[in-house]
Amino acid sequence: MDGLTLADNPQFDTAFEPVDANAKDDLDHFIMVDGKQVAGRHLIIDLMGARHLTDEDRIQQAFRDCVKACGATLLHIHTHVFEPNGGVSGVAVLAESHISTHTWPERDYAAFDVFMCGDAQPIKAVAILKEAFEAAEVRVTEILRGEGA
Template identity: 60%
Template sequence: MSDDGLFQLGMDLEARDYEGLRMPAFDEPRSTTHTEDNITVAPASNGQDERLDHFIEKEGVRYAGSHLIIDLYDAERLDDLPYIEETLKTCIEEAGATLLHIHLHPFEPTGVSGVAVLAESHISVHTWPEAGYAAFDVFMCGDAEPEKCVAVLERAFTPGRSQVSELLRGKEVA
């Protein structure tokens, strides 16, 4: 793949040596649409790191995070890339998640695919405007509330019908 192709995917080509480890260079943007905010991990009062993507325990079940599969039917504005980007940002804000970067790609003649990478995981989108259909995956760990994204998406795209499925990821991790 060419250097330009990797840039369009939001990938850095350079790597730096940090304490003997070869690590990607994060001083510059890793997305073609946004720069990444610096995310810090603060020590908790118990001396452990407080991660934004920590495991969750609810009603006696411990899991990595909630993964919502959201299908919108007879939806509108599914080819409006700036509108989709703003809607993803609203989802992230209302869910209490942390945006790292967004990359959206328009297709010809219609459609948008992309991902918002979060400290807590991701939101992906694939649209078929000619069919009025959009598929969203909302996966969030930690204290984020991915279920709040459902109302945001329904308000934004006014589907005639929506369907939501939930997977609790990582339930088998010891």
Template identity: 55%
Template sequence: MVRRGVRCAGAHLIVDVYGGERLDDLTHIEATLKRCVDVSGATLLHVHLHHFDDNGGVSGVAVLAESHISIHSWPEHSYAALDIFMCGDTRPEACVDVLREAFKPERVAVSELLRGRGV
């Protein structure tokens, strides 16, 4: 993959969702991850999510041919942490708009790491 002129193995987005809604809704989260896969042009292999009984939080991953999207949510704090790591001819940044639409957060913070520079 080449991002901003840098050859790398893949782009890894670190996404923090603050003030989000529906972060305890397993069905909604699964649909959101699948929508992220669709808009980014990635290939879904498997989704595995776990719903915690104590706080209603969700942890899980969408395993992709091009890597993964993971989520860990703390609905009692209206917060979720997501990792979006993709290689190949994908657009991981397209996932951010999907997350904004799905969780209607007050704020989203995004950082990007280019993994495997020069490979």
């Protein structure tokens, strides 16, 4: 696969409906996806053949760009650079959950987790991350969190 095209991946349907505001627990921000009530969507995103994986500022900006595009609320960002290879681990804590990363620049690989509840649209982070890190390939796995809770 030469990267992810959302239109070619129907499993990543961006249509969802917030749970009825009058329902019990109306402040928990659960959503309905394919007739299932869930806490949110958790995307496991692998960037292969990626660049700029030692650039802490770029990673923090990518977090901010994802938050804005997804319609989420940023609370704070924390990153750490590892020596000697310069790999970066980081997290953006959101009101809606989080975005996290671990990078392996020696392998041109980055792992991102994007988990959001409520009206946020985590799928919009995929294109931003692909572009920010010039990834040759993107692999995405979606997990619906909290079904049955």
